[in-house]
Amino acid sequence: PELDKWVNEVPRPGTVEPIGTKNGHPYYKVETREVEQKIHRDLPATTVWGYDGQFPGPTIEAQQGEPIYVRWENKLPDTHLLPEDTTIHSNIIPYDSTGVRTVTHLHGGNVEDQSDGHAQAWFTQDFQKTGPKFEKKDYYYVNDQPPTTLWYHDHSLGITRLNVYAGLAGFYILRNEHERNLGLPEGEYEIPLVFQDRSFNKDGSLYYPTGPENQGKDESYPEPSIITQFFGDVSVVNGKAWPRLSVEPRKYRFRMLNGANSRYYNLTLLEYDEDLGETIGDGPSFVQIGNDGGLLSNPVEIGNRLELGSSKRADVVVDFSEYAGTTLLLHNNAPAKYYGTTEEDQEPVQPLPEIMLVDVKNTSGGADVSQIPETLTQIPEISLDLVDNKRYLPLVQLSDDYGRPLFLLGTEDDQSGHRLTDPTTEAPTVGDTELWSIANLTGMSHPIHLHLVHFQVLGRQSIDYDSTEDNINPDGLRDPKPFEQGWNDVVSVDPGDVVHLLVHFGEYEGLFNDQTGEYMWHCHMIEHEDHDMMRPLEVLPASA
Ligand code: C2O
Numbered sequence: 265p266e267l268d269k270w271v272n273e274v275p276r277p278g279t280v281e282p283i284g285t286k287n288g289h290p291y292y293k294v295e296t297r298e299v300e301q302k303i304h305r306d307l308p309a310t311t312v313w314g315y316d317g318q319f320p321g322p323t324i325e326a327q328q329g330e331p332i333y334v335r336w337e338n339k340l341p342d343t344h345l346l347p348e349d350t351t352i353h354s355n356i357i358p359y360d361s362t363g364v365r366t367v368t369h370l371h372g373g374n375v376e377d378q379s380d381g382h383a384q385a386w387f388t389q390d391f392q393k394t395g396p397k398f399e400k401k402d403y404y405y406v407n408d409q410p411p412t413t414l415w416y417h418d419h420s421l422g423i424t425r426l427n428v429y430a431g432l433a434g435f436y437i438l439r440n441e442h443e444r445n446l447g448l449p450e451g452e453y454e455i456p457l458v459f460q461d462r463s464f465n466k467d468g469s470l471y472y473p474t475g476p477e478n479q480g481k482d483e484s485y486p487e488p489s490i491i492t493q494f495f496g497d498v499s500v501v502n503g504k505a506w507p508r509l510s511v512e513p514r515k516y517r518f519r520m521l522n523g524a525n526s527r528y529y530n531l532t533l534l535e536y537d538e539d540l541g542e543t544i545g546d547g548p549s550f551v552q553i554g555n556d557g558g559l560l561s562n563p564v565e566i567g568n569r570l571e572l573g574s575s576k577r578a579d580v581v582v583d584f585s586e587y588a589g590t591t592l593l594l595h596n597n598a599p600a601k602y603y604g605t606t607e608e609d610q611e612p613v614q615p616l617p618e619i620m621l622v623d624v625k626n627t628s629g630g631a632d633v634s635q636i637p638e639t640l641t642q643i644p645e646i647s648l649d650l651v652d653n654k655r656y657l658p659l660v661q662l663s664d665d666y667g668r669p670l671f672l673l674g675t676e677d678d679q680s681g682h683r684l685t686d687p688t689t690e691a692p693t694v695g696d697t698e699l700w701s702i703a704n705l706t707g708m709s710h711p712i713h714l715h716l717v718h719f720q721v722l723g724r725q726s727i728d729y730d731s732t733e734d735n736i737n738p739d740g741l742r743d744p745k746p747f748e749q750g751w752n753d754v755v756s757v758d759p760g761d762v763v764h765l766l767v768h769f770g771e772y773e774g775l776f777n778d779q780t781g782e783y784m785w786h787c788h789m790i791e792h793e794d795h796d797m798m799r800p801l802e803v804l805p806a807s808a
């Protein structure tokens with residue numbers, strides 16, 4: 265259906281309160297439920313799945329140094345809302361048994377492995393059935409990492425794309441005293457924004473394809489069949505379709521999250537003439553203050569576009585004071601699928617250029633006393649000299665038994681790629697620093713995510729470098745992009761590129777903590793993640 269744009273205000277997600285304490289720490293209970301929610305003024309209510317019945321879910325507000333427990337409850341119906349492809353991981357998923365499987369992962373959380381939301385730690389309604397890696401009902405989040413924007417979302421094996429698309433995602437914001445004292449915009453001037461793309465049927469229901477359209481569909485494909493990537497035609501921000509946000513002419517802090525299944529966003533603010541429906545000039549720039557894993561050492565003005573691959577966060581301040589009385593468009597020029605540049609030679613396939621409108625009021629409610637300090641925090645650099653172990657990790661494209669594109673994660677000695685259930689190949693030792701060189705041998709960009717750790721981007725070069733060389737030459741690399749400073753947990757790898765990451769496992773200079781056990785790493789395009797572009801990441805204890 266054709267929907268009028270800019271008729272709804274951007275909602276702010278609610279917050280959730282603890283129901284009591286457990287072992288002296290706040291204890292939360294959050295239920296996944298099916299509910300009807302109005303996504304757009306002119307669309308009948310949509311059946312969605314929401315944490316505590318909300319899409320997006322309620323925000324968990326946590327404090328550094330104060331652990332919490334969360335009981336994630338499954339109150340979902342007996343059957344799935346969206347088309348399940350039962351050929352995906354069919355040997356390890358009981359598709360024919362009743363109940364929708366779910367498990368919640370705190371993305372970016374430096375947490376113990378039993379609480380990490382392993383894809384096979386799923387459980388059905390009231391924990392009636394549990395997956396092979398299920399260990400506990402009450403998840404423990406120690407919250408001793410630097411303050412940052414985390415998010416929680418479903419991570420259930422083989423159906424994460426469907427569960428997240430149905431609505432199972434929410435913010436988790438970790439704060440501390442140091443950050444509160446910086447004087448950044450706060451309270452009503454700090455807004456989390458989750459960008460997603462969805463498609464709708466006329467009756468308001470969510471549309472998710474039952475198989476590939478124009479993706480080389482073949483008689484031999486199962487019905488329903490997983491698709492290579494999903495791109496919706498409607499921009500949804502904080503659960504509303506094509507909304508508008510009203511701001512005062514002053515500074516705001518936006519915690520931006522790409523919560524889409526596959527789509528990349530390449531964002532900028534442009535001045536917009538609503539009557540003409542045209543952009544008429546540049547808008548204010550984004551000043552980035554934080555990345556996935558916390559504050560940057562210094563603010564970075566994003567000159568050009570801010571790129572957000574699936575699950576990437578950017579903590580930005582925008583100063584609207586010079587734009588009183590204007591309307592701005594949050595504009596996206598990332599094509600779908602995405603190849604990593606914004607060059608004109610890219611065909612704008614399935615673009616989603618209009619994300620949301622911003623109305624800047626003529627006057628402020630009061631003086632803007634917020635500021636962006638020149639020094640935000642201290643970020644110790646991980647240098648190349650610290651590296652104990654190197655990994656060359658190619659991203660490869662094959663086809664599966666049905667002839668469908670299959671993207672896998674490989675290793676130096678086996679570049680044909682590994683399946684999720686193949687023996688573990690990434691098993692670093694806690695305390696070690698590793699160089700992960702991720703080489704994209706496929707034809708599209710992939711946002712690669714490591715659980716548990718935050719890493720620094722050393723730089724990029726072309727894949728035809730000699731990966732057997734003992735040392736890479738840091739001076740020969742392209743620098744990290746402006747929005748890749750500080751601590752990342754998702755990095756975009758463009759076709760033909762190798763990106764070198766410095767990853768320290770365990771505590772580092774008083775930051776993060778020593779966790780060991782079984783985690784995962786994967787492509788965060790969820791259609792890829794579900795279809796085997798995910799591998800174990802096992803952090804081993806230091807040998808005595
Ligand atoms: Cu946000 Cu394993 O993912």
Ligand code: CU
Binds near residue numbers: 787789
């Ligand atoms: Cu991918």
